Amino acid sequence: MTPVSSHSPHGQSSLRTVQVLGGGNAGSSAHVRSLASGLVARGVRVTVCAPVEADRVYDFTGAGADHVHVPRSSDPASVAALRAACADADLVHAHGLHASFRAVLALSGRRTPLVVTWHDRAQAEGARAHLVRLLERRVVKAASVVLGTSSALVDRARRTGARDARLAAVALPAPRRTVERDDPDRLRPKVRAELGATGRPLLIAVGSLERHRGYDVLLDASRAWRRLDPVPLVVIAGEGELRAGLQRRIEDEGLPVRLIGSRDDVSELLAAADLALLPSSWESRSVLAQEALHTRVPLVATDVGGMPELVGDAAELVPYGDPEALADAVVRLLGDPERREFLKERGVRQAATWPTEDETVAQVLSVYDELTQPQPMI
Incomplete structure (x- = not known):
């Protein structure tokens, strides 16, 4: 298990992360719930910024995280709410293109490390496809690390201009068991x-x-x-x-x-x-x-x-x-x-070859530690 650093850029006793989720498809929302639960169990403080509907379905607060309602919008009010939620974060982790773009806007002028996970490729045609490419470029250039859930997404991030893109295949969270499902x-x-x-x-x-x-x-x-x-x-x-x-x-x-x-x-x-x-x-x-x-x-x-x-x-x-x-x-x-x-x-x-939820959390946490550990004086 990767240890949580006892240091942070703000002198806090434990790492504080903000997870940013947009409307959230099933895969990314379930991943954030799983990630929040695993991080909290390792002593990390987690705030999930997502629409209130997502918390109702995925119960981020039940996983031990704080939840802040941030609508799936890039209007000034939503960006301001996200900026306030990220005020004392050691690191921000955004999931999906639109959530990542809002995180870039919210962190403008700050030096908070930004991790971005691409769970899928944004689907668009015509003029909207051009806009998506512009958003992708803006996001990957601002991100400290881009995590792609497949090699194809990692390659796409690198072609788009990411300085650090890595494969981070996320685990499928275990379903909640019921008597009937067990039979x-x-x-x-x-x-x-x-x-x-x-x-x-x-x-x-x-x-x-x-x-x-x-x-x-x-x-x-x-x-x-x-x-x-x-x-x-x-x-x-x-x-x-x-x-x-x-x-x-x-x-x-x-x-x-x-x-x-x-x-x-x-x-x-x-x-x-x-x-x-x-x-x-x-x-x-x-x-x-x-x-x-x-x-x-x-x-x-x-x-x-x-x-x-x-x-x-x-x-x-x-x-x-x-x-x-x-x-x-x-x-x-x-x-x-x-x-x-x-x-x-x-x-x-x-x-059986896919990563477990525990392995997924450990890999993400190692990226967090890498980005928040104090750099040695030269």
Whole structure:
């Protein structure tokens, strides 16, 4: 375990960090909760600056951290609130592009070390893509260290101008256990019945209904599955701007797909599934992919971003934007129980190579100590 430095730039007896979170996707929010808990256990004082909704869901205060409500906005009032929260911090750690940009604004004129974690690549098109590149450049040049959750993100940070970019693959936090979750044989039939998947294969996809998720490709692929007997049911858990258009296509084309909106029981949905699907145009360290492998659910995903590095040979990888390749991979797996069993076993072994929550906290803390230890006089 990495020791906490007893020194700090402000002469405090213990390190004080501020974790900055924006709207926060599931992966980064769960990571900040896990990180806060691990840091507090090591004697670090932690303040989490995030929207109040995020604290309700992830309970940062329950992890022993202080919580300061900072809206997901870069307006002057939000930046001022963040600046006040960071006033006596030894180090600030921001998660995601927008949170990092607000942290840069809040720390302007101060010498407080800034650590930035990129959990994923910001998705944008057209003029907004240009703005995202400008924000990335501003953030990485101001950051003392940029941590990327995949090699692809580390390379991107270096190309953008980061002076110090490192790989820091974050752990998937352990789910909170329940009696039913500990008894999947009891829960599985119940979930499948509720979804309408009794007596037919259940395919699960999870994620916001946005263009980069590739759900248009998934719907294209689902046409081919109507020829199977029984016809698989595709269930997509998530909400977003494309919902109306996707629902219209499902109804007009008679596709075997259900949109069930945002859910807080994704682990249970996944445990009930025969296959997990991830058709995105980009992924770094996908929470769904990690949960699928941990849960022994065969995964079909696109060969993009950090996916090959994350899953190795423990999943079926297909090219992005190719509905025929996606459809064929699913048909092959549904008809090959031996291959499904192989992927389940490989998934468990692959998951065992990922860092634990304790190892993740120790690595981050070593970066903090490096940046806050007093420099020797020369």
